[in-house]
Structure formats: C-alpha cells, structure tokens
Amino acid sequence: MNFIKNFVLYRVRAFRYAMQGIITVVVSQPNMRIIAVAGVAAFLMGFILDLDYIEWSFLLLAIFFIWMAETFNSALEFVVDLVSPEFHPLAKKAKDAAAGGVLIAIFFSLCLAGLILLPKFIELFRE
Numbered sequence: 001m002n003f004i005k006n007f008v009l010y011r012v013r014a015f016r017y018a019m020q021g022i023i024t025v026v027v028s029q030p031n032m033r034i035i036a037v038a039g040v041a042a043f044l045m046g047f048i049l050d051l052d053y054i055e056w057s058f059l060l061l062a063i064f065f066i067w068m069a070e071t072f073n074s075a076l077e078f079v080v081d082l083v084s085p086e087f088h089p090l091a092k093k094a095k096d097a098a099a100g101g102v103l104i105a106i107f108f109s110l111c112l113a114g115l116i117l118l119p120k121f122i123e124l125f126r127e
Contacts, residue, residue, distance in 0.1 A: 032070050051120070
C-alpha cells in the first residue's frame with residue numbers, strides 16, 4: 001500500500017512541476033503568449049469551420065507541436081543563460097538553433113493549418 005501511495009504522490013508532484021514549467025514559459029516568454037493566442041484562434045476557427053475528426057487531429061497536432069517546440073526552446077535558453085551568463089559564440093549558436101527549431105515548427109504548423117482551414121474558409125464564402 002505504501003508503494004502505491006508513494007507512486008501516486010510522485011506522479012502528482014511530477015505533474016505539478018510540469019505545470020509550473022508551462023506557466024513559467026507562458027509568463028516569461030512573449031512569443032509563447034503570441035503562440036497561445038494564435039492557437040486559440042486556430043482552435044476557434046476549427047469550430048467555426050466544423051472540422052471533422054481527422055482535420056481536428058491534424059490541427060491540434062499543429063498547435064501542440066509549436067507549444068512543444070517553444071517550451072523546449074525556452075528550456076534550452078534558460079540552461080544556456082545559467083551556464084554561460086556572458087556572451088559566448090557557442091551559446092549564441094545553441095540559442096539560434098533552438099529558435100530555428102521553433103521557426104520550423106511554425107512553418108510546418110502554418111502549412112498544415114493552411115491545408116485544413118483555407119479550403120474550408122474559401123468554401124464558407126462561396127456559398
């Protein structure tokens with residue numbers, strides 16, 4: 001019984017730490033707030049355009065893919081700032097590469113959202 005109790009408490013703590021991490025990124029990173037607003041807008045467009053299950057799956061994939069990329073980017077930036085508070089060319093390369101990963105995720109997600117939403121949006125105004 002003690003094992004189960006400890007296991008559950010560990011999981012609850014781990015979940016709480018993960019939520020704190022998400023909150024930290026949302027509060028401290030202006031780009032994450034922009035990403036959040038864009039995600040909510042895409043989500044609302046999904047309702048307005050009456051997406052089917054497959055379309056919803058890909059739209060949510062696009063939204064959460066960017067959230068993950070920006071969260072990992074922020075984590076890397078926090079660590080780089082910790083270990084290299086002074087400017088260093090390798091620290092800059094690490095941060096630039098992580099930011100590039102976010103940009104790739106954004107391009108992918110915009111393409112995916114465009115493939116899903118644009119035809120439905122055009123169809124909406126044709127009728």
